[in-house]
Amino acid sequence: MSNKIKEFFQLGEVGGYFIRVFRKLDPDQKSNFNLRMMHGINRISILVFLAALILWIIRRLV
Template structure:
């Protein structure tokens, strides 16, 4: 049963969602590619949440 609990733990995923929107650590090495990757991740997370919201609203209004 503990394997099933570990399989459905989403803590790491939610921590990543929060971490993407925080300011980067000033001591961490940065590059143009890394900044663009985080920017694209922010855009994709926002689009995903928007689409999920639209799908939920459409399901409720049917």
């Protein structure tokens, strides 16, 4: 039973990306302008989505 619950709440590759996108890049890893801009846009879109989700939940509860 406990193993099934752990499997249900695993983040997987996509969830790992949502956490990884907010970390600083490894200094040993080569980075270019396009990659940094892509991660920046992804950060903004994740934050806007979470803000909209929170507002939607608050409006449903009130």
